[in-house]
Amino acid sequence: MLTDVMKRDTNRLTTSRLRVAPGFVAIAIATIALFSVGGVLAPSSISHSAIIGMVPFAAVLAIAGLGQMLVVQQGGIDLSVAGGISLAVVISTHEPAGDSSKLGSAILMAVAFALAAGLVNGILVSLLRLNSIIATLGMNALLYGAVFAVSGGTPRSTTALLAAVAGGSTVGIPNAAFFAVAALIVVSVLTKKTVAGRRFEAIGANPAAARAVGLRVRVHQTLSFVWAQLLYCLAGVLLAGITNQPTAFQGDSLLLPSVAVVVLAGTSLLGGRGFPISTVIAALFLLQLQQFVLALGVDTSVQTLVQAIALAVGVSLYSVNWSSVRRRLFVRKPTQAIPA
Amino acid sequence: MKRRSSLTAIVATVAFAALALAGCSAGGTTSSGSSSGTGTTHLAGAPSWCGTKKIKLAQLDGFGGNSWRLVTTASGEDEVKKCASVTSYQYANGNGDTQKSISDIQAFTAKGIDAMVVFADAGQAMLPAIRSAYKAGVVVVPYRVEVGGTAGKDYTQFVGASFVNDGTNWGNWIKQQFPNGANMLFLSGPKGNSQGTDELKGLNSVLDSKYKYLNEAPYDVTNWDPALTQTVLTAEIAKNPKIDVIISDFGPSLVGALPVFQKSGRSIPALATSDGNALGCFWKANHAANPDFKLFTVATGNDNVRLAVDWAVAKATGGTPPSSSTFKAPVFEDSVSGQPNPVQCDSSLPGDIYLSAQLSKAQQAAAVNNK
Numbered sequence: 236m237l238t239d240v241m242k243r244d245t246n247r248l249t250t251s252r253l254r255v256a257p258g259f260v261a262i263a264i265a266t267i268a269l270f271s272v273g274g275v276l277a278p279s280s281i282s283h284s285a286i287i288g289m290v291p292f293a294a295v296l297a298i299a300g301l302g303q304m305l306v307v308q309q310g311g312i313d314l315s316v317a318g319g320i321s322l323a324v325v326i327s328t329h330e331p332a333g334d335s336s337k338l339g340s341a342i343l344m345a346v347a348f349a350l351a352a353g354l355v356n357g358i359l360v361s362l363l364r365l366n367s368i369i370a371t372l373g374m375n376a377l378l379y380g381a382v383f384a385v386s387g388g389t390p391r392s393t394t395a396l397l398a399a400v401a402g403g404s405t406v407g408i409p410n411a412a413f414f415a416v417a418a419l420i421v422v423s424v425l426t427k428k429t430v431a432g433r434r435f436e437a438i439g440a441n442p443a444a445a446r447a448v449g450l451r452v453r454v455h456q457t458l459s460f461v462w463a464q465l466l467y468c469l470a471g472v473l474l475a476g477i478t479n480q481p482t483a484f485q486g487d488s489l490l491l492p493s494v495a496v497v498v499l500a501g502t503s504l505l506g507g508r509g510f511p512i513s514t515v516i517a518a519l520f521l522l523q524l525q526q527f528v529l530a531l532g533v534d535t536s537v538q539t540l541v542q543a544i545a546l547a548v549g550v551s552l553y554s555v556n557w558s559s560v561r562r563r564l565f566v567r568k569p570t571q572a573i574p575a
Numbered sequence: 576m577k578r579r580s581s582l583t584a585i586v587a588t589v590a591f592a593a594l595a596l597a598g599c600s601a602g603g604t605t606s607s608g609s610s611s612g613t614g615t616t617h618l619a620g621a622p623s624w625c626g627t628k629k630i631k632l633a634q635l636d637g638f639g640g641n642s643w644r645l646v647t648t649a650s651g652e653d654e655v656k657k658c659a660s661v662t663s664y665q666y667a668n669g670n671g672d673t674q675k676s677i678s679d680i681q682a683f684t685a686k687g688i689d690a691m692v693v694f695a696d697a698g699q700a701m702l703p704a705i706r707s708a709y710k711a712g713v714v715v716v717p718y719r720v721e722v723g724g725t726a727g728k729d730y731t732q733f734v735g736a737s738f739v740n741d742g743t744n745w746g747n748w749i750k751q752q753f754p755n756g757a758n759m760l761f762l763s764g765p766k767g768n769s770q771g772t773d774e775l776k777g778l779n780s781v782l783d784s785k786y787k788y789l790n791e792a793p794y795d796v797t798n799w800d801p802a803l804t805q806t807v808l809t810a811e812i813a814k815n816p817k818i819d820v821i822i823s824d825f826g827p828s829l830v831g832a833l834p835v836f837q838k839s840g841r842s843i844p845a846l847a848t849s850d851g852n853a854l855g856c857f858w859k860a861n862h863a864a865n866p867d868f869k870l871f872t873v874a875t876g877n878d879n880v881r882l883a884v885d886w887a888v889a890k891a892t893g894g895t896p897p898s899s900s901t902f903k904a905p906v907f908e909d910s911v912s913g914q915p916n917p918v919q920c921d922s923s924l925p926g927d928i929y930l931s932a933q934l935s936k937a938q939q940a941a942a943v944n945n946k
Contacts, residue, residue, distance in 0.1 A: 279814040284839030288809025292802065332925065332944075383670075392830070392853045392926030402831070404838070478801040479831030480853055480926065483641070485802060522806075529810035535766050535796045 258501015259513045261552050265545075266520045273527045280523070280530035287409060289522045291402065291477045294415035295470045297518035299489050300496035301422050302466030304514050305459045307497050308426075308439040310506030311360055311367030315352060316493050318378025319464050320486030322348055322385070323471025328393055328481060329386040335396035345468050352378060353464030357457030371460075382483050393479045401476020411473050415515060418466060423511045435459070440507035492521055499549045520549075624885040625658035626892030630689035632661050634880070637676045637696025637720075639668035642927035642943045643877065644694075649942035650934045651692065651880040660892045673697040677704040683713075690714035690891035692883040699723045705730050714891040718883035719876075719902075721769075731890050734883040736902045738770045738824075741873045742777020744906050745822055745847035748871045749782065752845055752911065756785030757819035760811055762804065763794040764825070774824055789815050799825045805832040812839060819867075820845040826872060827851030827927065836865070843868040849875040850907045853926030855919045858910065870910040870918055874931035876902065881933065907931040 273280040299316055306313040323345045330341035352374055359370035393402075403410050426432035438445040438455045446452045470489070475481050498504065499520065500513030524545055528538040634651045636644060648666060655664045667683070669676030676697060681704060683691055691708065695701035695717050702722045706729045709715045718734040726732050749757060761778070763771030771794045789811060797804040804825075812818065812835055823829055826848035836843045843865040848854070850872035858870045879902040889896040907930075908918045919930040928939040 277814075280810070282813040284835060285809055285813035287838055288805065288813070288835050292806060402834070474802065477831065478805060480801050480827050481831075482800065485800075488800065488802065525806060526810055526813075529807060530814050532791060532814070534791060 256501055256508075256510055256513065258499075258510050259516075261501070261549070262499055262513050262516050262520060265549060266516055266523070269520060269523055269527060273523070273530070277527055277530035277532075280527045285526050285530065287404070287407075289526045291409045291411035291473070293519045293522040294409070294411035295474050295477065296489060296492055296496060296522060297415045297515040298418045298466050298470040298473070299493040300500075300514045300518050301418055301511060302463035302470070303493040304497045304500070304502055304509045304511065305422070305426075305466075306367065306463045307494075307502050307504060308436065308506055308509040309456045309459045310439060310442070310504075311371075311456075311459070312494065312504070313356070313371045313460065313463050314368060314490065315356060315371040315374040315378055315464070316467050317484075317486040317490040318375040318382070319349060319352060319467035320471040320474065320489055321484055322352075322378050322382050322486075323468045324475040324481045324485045325382050325386045325483050327397060327472045327475045328391045331394045331397075332391050333394055335394045338394050338396050342472055345472060346465065348378075348381065349464040349468035350461060353461030354457065356464070357460035360460065361453040361456035386483060393475050393481070397472070397476040398479055399476075401473045402479065411477060414469065414473055415518075418469065419511055419515050422462075422466075426509055426511065431455075436508055439509075442506075492518075495546055495550075496521060498554070499546070517549075521546075621659065622657055622885070622894075624889035624894040624897060625660055626889065626894035627660060628892045629660055629662050630888070630891045631663040631665075631687070632884075632887060632891070633665045633667065633683045633688045633691040634884075635667050635669070635676065635679050635683070635691055635693045637669045637673075637694055637701070638671040642925070643875065643929065645942045646929055646932055646934060646939050647694075647877045647880050649938060650877050650932060651884050653934055653938065654881040654884040655888070658888050658892070658894075660894075661888060669696065671696070673700050676701060680704040680708050684708045684711050688713060690887040691716070692880065692887050693717045693722075694880075695720050695722045702729060714887050716883045716887040716890075719879050732886045732896070732900055734879070734886055734900050734902060736876055736879050736904065738773035739777040739780075740903045741824070741849070742774035742779075743781055744777075744873050744904075745774070745871065746778045746781030748847055748906075748909065749778075749786065749820055749822075749845075752869060753786075753819055756787070758787050758789055758815065758817050760789050760808075760815070760818050760821045761794045762790070762797050762807065762821065762823040762825075762829075764797060764799040766796045770824060774822075778822065789818060797823075797825075797828070799828060801828045801831050804828045805835070808832040809835050812836060812841070818844050820847060823848045825849060826854040826875075830854055830857045830926075833857065833861075837861075842866055845869040845871070847871045849873055849904075850919070850929060850931045851875060851926070852919070852921060852924055852928050852930055855908065855930065856922050856926065858918045859920045862910065870908060871906075872908040872931070873904045874907045875929045876904050877929055877932035877934065878902070905931075 270281055279285060299320060303313055303316060326345040327341050330344060331337035356371055356374050359365045360367045401411055426435055434450050435455050438450055438452050442452050471486065474485055496514050496517035499517035500510040502509050524542055528541045632655060634648065636648060638644065639648060652664060655661050667679040669679060691713060693705060693715060698720055699722055702724050705715050705717060705722060706724065709730050715730040716732050716734055717730055719736050721735065724730060761775065775793050795807050797807055821844055830853050833843050843861065844867050858868065862868045882897060882902050885897045886900065888894060906915060908916050910918045921936060924936055924940050925943055928943055932939065
């Protein structure tokens with residue numbers, strides 16, 4: 236009996252080490268399939284120029300998605316992603332007003348705003364126990380207030396320096412991709428390889444148990460919002476460089492996709508484990524999907540439908556308990572004699 | 576776990592209130608426009624539209640938060656200054672909130688304003704407020720965005736912009752540059768926007784079947800969003816090995832996207848669009864390296880507001896209204912003929928000012944910088 240238990244435990248450990256997250260398998264297969272199908276049905280969607288054009292935006296979405304993932308890991312949702320990105324875009328373009336030498340101080344200012352916004356979000360949610368949707372929605376409105384206060388709603392053209400750094404490419408690879416990879420590495424290492432990171436995931440999985448063993452639940456929850464805002468800030472600054480002539484509302488179109496990539500990557504909206512690599516791949520998937528439907532040349536309404544269906548299928552893959560559905564649909568209940 | 580105190584309730588209330596207040600900060604990027612008040616601006620003495628009755632005038636914006644709007648607002652104020660009969664000028668910004676735009680109109684009516692020019696971003700939703708102001712005896716001139724209704728019944732006069740005229744101008748230039756036909760890519764704003772369909776009418780009135788559209792019908796949807804424009808353009812460039820000319824009703828939004836051509840080893844093609852300082856400067860910096868990059872622009876239409884002001888002031892002060900109630904954007908730049916202007920760029924000024932506007936560069940820079 237004792238040996239049995241030991242044996243079983245050893246097995247479990249081995250398998251857990253080798254096991255790959257189901258979300259990763261699903262999103263990786265879907266992305267590979269998308270590129271393959273694209274190659275057949277709309278070859279231009281996988282041409283060099285299409286990929287080069289798509290990657291910077293995928294990088295921005297990946298970074299925003301990583302931020303959102305940290306909040307989702309703590310069981311929250313961060314709706315201030317739109318305001319956070321828009322504010323970073325506005326500050327990094329409006330403050331330097333075309334003068335590259337002022338870019339550094341503008342970015343510092345954007346980072347300061349991000350820290351403040353993240354801290355307030357975190358305090359509202361973790362200390363004052365506000366629902367994260369409500370708190371971050373309010374924060375989003377405040378951030379847009381800051382957008383107007385800073386700029387009157389008018390960002391400027393990007394400075395030449397930022398356009399070269401964020402929009403340029405090195406050895407044929409868009410620079411934005413390097414930023415996304417760097418963000419991925421930082422987030423992965425911090426959450427997976429450090430003690431604090433392991434605690435962070437444990438708290439997300441079960442805050443009550445975590446508190447019972449003495450972990451500082453509130454601090455970790457607060458920090459998730461701060462890190463998220465910093466990542467949004469990075470995404471916003473990159474976006475400002477990539478688009479050259481951004482609007483003051485550039486973050487709006489990233490709100491839902493940022494949640495979508497987190498869910499597509501298999502992170503539970505109830506909190507717990509995060510999947511940084513899958514999140515980045517999911518961002519690549521969403522942007523490539525857009526390239527694909529654009530390359531197909533179908534009507535805009537069909538483009539939207541295709542994207543929605545892909546999202547629904549992707550999410551249902553692992554958020555629906557398929558074995559129970561199968562059981563309910565196909566397995567008949569053993570007929571029992573009704574007691575008379 | 577649950578420490579719901581009254582403090583929580585207060586914070587929640589404040590957050591909710593902030594939310595409700597700042598609510599819909601809709602970003603209405605009005606692209607291109609039309610331009611100048613043609614022939615109604617005689618500075619010698621007072622212009623003919625300036626009558627003798629003393630009036631108070633208000634300019635109302637549905638959404639004032641982009642540089643194009645700031646320049647337009649400053650243009651309206653500048654036009655008002657030409658007529659000494661206007662003793663008071665006031666401005667209100669709806670911030671993209673229809674409710675606020677409506678209450679702005681009601682507030683000005685109650686304050687006894689004699690005339691108002693209204694940029695009704697919310698379109699027909701603004702008609703009841705406009706009508707009630709008109710019925711209360713205010714001279715109301717909605718401009719640029721159609722509000723439905725009829726002049727003389729719901730408002731004094733509507734001063735629209737002719738986007739068909741823009742399309743015709745682009746079409747004529749394309750015909751000159753590519754007499755044997757061309758592969759064209761037409762980009763406009765949100766799906767179903769009437770500006771794009773009107774422009775297409777103009778294009779089709781000039782161009783025959785030798786001129787082929789590569790975009791989805793009637794135009795590729797960009798929402799006038801630079802990021803989406805870039806994505807759409809990337810897909811089209813990958814799909815179409817030969818694009819001769821790009822037509823867009825928001826030229827400056829292309830600046831971020833055009834380098835994609837160079838990245839894929841192709842020359843930027845000819846461009847028929849609306850003007851913007853950023854675009855002009857981009858052309859200056861890149862045309863040498865891109866032999867096919869010719870640029871043709873129509874004025875982006877900040878001066879549409881001047882024609883509206885002329886109408887409002889004329890009707891309220893007893894002056895002579897302008898002969899036209901439709902603003903036709905003049906051709907602004909042509910990199911090939913240099914007529915009426917060669918490509919304009921002033922790199923000392925912000926990228927988002929419009930050199931086609933009558934308002935001086937310094938005034939525009941001031942209008943944009945003050946915010």
